[in-house]
Amino acid sequence: MELVRSTNLSALLVLLSCFCLQFGSAIDTITAAKFINDSETIISNGGDFKLGFFSPPNSTDRYVGIWYAEISVFTVVWVANRNNPLKNSSGVLTISEDGNLVVLDGQKKILWSSNLTNSVVNLSAQLLDSGNLVLQGNTTGTFLWESFQHPSNTFIEKMKISTDVRTGKKVQLTSWTSPSDPSIGNFSAGIDARNLPELFIWNGSRPYWRSGPWNGLVFIGLQNMYSVFHDGFSLVDDKEGTIYLSFSSSNDSFPYTYVLNEQGNLLEAYSNNSGEDWEVTWSSYKTECDVYGKCGAYGSCNSHNSPICSCLRGFEPKNTEEWNRGNWTSGCVRRTPLQCERVNNGSDGGKKDGFLKLTMMKVPDLADWSSAREENCRNQCLENCSCIAYAFDAGTGCMPWTRSLIDLQKFSSGGVDLYVRVAYSELDTKEKVKVIITVSVIIVLIFTGICTYLLWRWMAKQNGRRKTKMLLYKFSGEEKLGDNVNQVKLQELLLFNLQELASATNNFHQSNKLGQGGFGPVYRGKLSNGQEIAVKRLSRDSGQGQEEFMNEVVVISKLQHRNLVRLHGCCVEGEEKMLVYEYMPNKSLDAFLFDPVKSKLLDWRRRFNIIEGICPGLLYLHRDSRLKIIPRDLKTSNILLDEELNPKISDFGLARIFGGNGDQANTTRVVGTYGYMSPEYAMKGRFSEKSDVFSFRVLLLEIVSGRRNSSFFDDEQDMSLPGFAWKMWNADNIVALTDPIICEPSFEMEILRCINVGLLCVQDFANDRPTVPIVISMLKSEIIDLPLPKQPAFTEREIAPDASSSQNNQSKCSVNNVTVTMVQGR
Structure with missing residues (x-):
């Protein structure tokens, strides 16, 4: 009996093995022998996409489609039998x-077909991990048909x-008729290459929206489109007659899609919250001005005006009655004929035409292209009687127009300058009078004017230098800086005047405010030469004064290093004291590291690059600069990131300078941020290079764990991040300490080494901590065998559990009012 059971069990296992070999290894493939019924699906090899039968919301009709497999929200990206649904399963x-x-129904009737004209046998259909369903031969492996060549309403990567x-x-997108009906709707989207390549949306056969020409990086008709933000877009001319647009995201954990909805709106969305939802980040239709030709020929649309349509200067409504009723489709006509038109009609030509400059414009449709350079583009258009406007973009080149200007839009930012040809009489007469008067005055007073201007500039600069030097000399006797202050040559520091900085920041307008700290507000500005700056303005009611201000001027006025924020200059006028820095667009490190969405952009390679970038900056301050400098307030909010996420150390209001062979000092005023202070500094006011090494350890552990050091202050079990790291180190449970975003086996040894270095940097005694050069060698694996760390400092609670609420609050904040944590990039 037992022998029979054993034989039957063996036979069953053999049958199951054969079944798995036949079907389990090809779950992404369909053949004539292995078809799928309504209740079955296939899934791509990597598990990203599924193919099967589905019903749209509020519908019982059945369709064959492809959808995301790992996203909770059911999202269909392709439909086969769009116009021929099944009525049952x-x-x-x-x-x-x-x-x-x-696709066959119950009576074997064909509802949809790939429509290959050449009969081929032994074909199979495979669902790729890109979401592309391909029909291929078993021997050649070439694609005879693919769903990417017959898209529905969704544009996905590749x-x-x-x-x-x-x-x-x-090959273009076509909208669904409704959310419950995937049949082909009224709208389509694709590439129009009649002149310069553009992305169009059509309503039937009529243009409904367009992107403007492609300049190699972006579509110049899209306001504030940046190639970094719209990641991976590429428009390619294969030189064989085909022009195609594609995109690929640099972050595979955030799938991006572009969906043409039933209203003709192209929506950009990405999957967030671990695939639980889609977040719309861009749409083609934002205002009425986005509708193609809203204001007709020679009409400009501005969504901030009322009414939104207006004729260009030198033009008037073609149908005044309709225009006044809000029907602008008839557009505008020229008020005064151009010179070449008058000459062709046999009349006196008069003065030559000129160009009306329109700034920040979406360029019109139907642009031609010329190989002329920027300096020749204007003359080429002026010499051609058919040319009615021109524009120049560095990526696109010279764009002249010989047909009516249609689909013009005024942007609040971005866009290009458009030059519209008008009769001489239509040019601004006030401007002409102003030019005549100005030329006359310059001829008579040119020498006096230049001398007066130069004298005023010299006096203003000398006055600013004198005030700054007076402050410096007054401050140079303070205990904080010592005798080495006078080594800094402030004469070489650029001094700005108050009017210049007020103009750059739009009179310190609230819209340009980047953040607020103890020092005062920080504003974004743009100098007359186009350079972007960050202006740090000392608030009159701030707890800080000239001491911290001059300290920061002295410390970084002569520092030049790629990993230090650069000080361009300062301003001292009356009660105003301001510092002018380089502008950093990507905020501070903590704005990325502790944000649940942005932190996903910091993979381990980028985090390690940030760690490697901070170390050279510290090494330069400690060893390589002319004066040894101890920042004393090294933390994530004082590490700024440039456009490529390279780190730069900032905020030297609390820094101290050593001269000669000095390497440590004492102070009676302990300033900085709790949780980042070394024991000898917090308790005895003694600081040195090893104080910054102690602060660096918190930076390193925060970067690895993705958690703030202050997040442990209310924890009943773990009193600080180093204490938690020490506990996990002893428990051999580094995974619990490491940010899940960077937990990959290939980086495990590198992360372990960083944690080891971090724990070595937080030893109780300064002599036990490595110097910055040794830290760099450890991180680069130049020192292979790392010493085992001892129990770090401050593993006991820094604030007793029964302390007052005010004390608890202080434990989480900077104990001075100088540091600035930015809310936006600076």
Whole structure:
């Protein structure tokens, strides 16, 4: 009896093994013998996409489609039988005898087919991890048909939207009729290459929206489109007649899609919250001005005006009655004929035409292209009587227009300068009078004017230097800086005047405010030469004064290092004291590291690059600069990131300078941020290079764990991040300490080494801590065998559990009012 049971069990296992070999290894493939019914699905090899039968919301009709497999919100990206739904669950997706991929109903009627014209046998259909369903031969492996060449309403990564200039064939998106009906709707989106390549949305056969020409990085008709933000877009001319648009995201954990909805709006969305939802980040339709040709020919649309449409200067409404009723489609006509038109009519030509400059514009449709350089583009258009406008973009080149200017829009920022040809009489007469008067005055007073200006500039600069030096000399006797202050040559520091900085920041307007700290507000500005700056303005009611101000001027006025924020200059006028820095667009490190969404952009390679960037900055301050400098307030909010996420150390209001061979000092005024202070500094006021090494350890552990040091203050078990790290180190449970975002086996040893170095940097005694050069050698694995760390300092609670609420609050904040934690980039 037992022998029979054993034999039966063995036979069953053999059958199951054969079944798995036959079907389990090809779950992403369909053949004539392995079709799928309504209740079955196939899944791509990597598990990203599924293919099967589905019903849209509020519908019982059945369709064959492809959708995301790992995103909770059911999101269909492609539909086969869009116009021929199944009315029951009897459908089958299979390979027909003629080699086509087909959808059959219960009576074997073909509802949809791949429509291959050449009969091929032994074909199979495979769902790739890109979401592309391909029909291929078993021997050649070439794609005979693919769903990417027949898209629905969704544009996903690695898909190509294209147009063939020779044949007119287009691969384009088509909208659904409604959310419950995927049949082909009224709108389509694709590439139009009649002149310069542009992305268009059509309502039927009529243009509904357009992107403006492609300049190699962006579409210049999209306001504030940046190639870094719209990651991975590429428009390619294959030189064989086909132009195609594609995109690929640099972060695979955030799938991006572009969906053409039923209203003709193209929406950009990405999956967040671990695939639980889609977040819309951009849409083609924001205002009425985005509708193609809203204001007709020679009409400009501005969504901030009322009414939104207006004729260009030198033009008037073609139909005044309709225009006044708000129907602007008839557009505008020229008020005064151009010179060449008057000459052709046999009348006196008069003065030559000129160009009206329109700034921050979406360029009109139907642009031509010329190889002329920027300096020749204007003359080329002026010499051509048919040319009615021109624009120049560095990526696109010279763009002249010989047809009516249609689909003009005024942007609040971005765009390009458009020059519209108008008759001489239409140019600004006030401007002409002003030019005549100015030329006359310059001829008579040019020498006096230049001398007066130069004298005023010299006096203002000398006055500013005198005030600054008076403050410096007054401050130079303070205990904080010592005798080495006078080594700094402030004469070489650029001094700004108050009017210049007020103009750069739009009179310190609230919209330009980047953040607020103990020192005062910080504003974003733009100098007359186009350089972006961050202006740190000492608040009159601030707890700080000239001491911290001059300290920061003295410390970094002569520092030049790629990992230190650069000080461009300062301003001292009356009660005003301001510092002018380089502008850092990506905020501070803590704005990325502790943000649940942005932290995902910091993979381990970027985090390690940030760690490696902070170390050279510290090494320069401690060893390589002319004066040895101890920042004393090294923390994540004082590490700023540039456009490429390179770190720069900032905020030297609390820094101390050593001269000669000095390497440590004492102070009676302990300033800084709790949780980042070394024991000898917090308790005895003694600081040195090792004080910064202690602060660096918190930076390093915060970068590895993705958690703030202050997040442990209310924890009943773990009193600080170093204490928690020490506990996990002893428990051999480094995974609990490491940020899940960077937990990858390939980086495990590198992360372990960083944690080891971090714990070595927080030893109780300064002599036990490594110097910055040794830390760099440890991180670069130049020192292979690292010493084992001892129990770090401050593993006991820094604030007793029964302390007052005010004391608890202080434990989490900077104990001075100098440090500035930015809310936006600076």
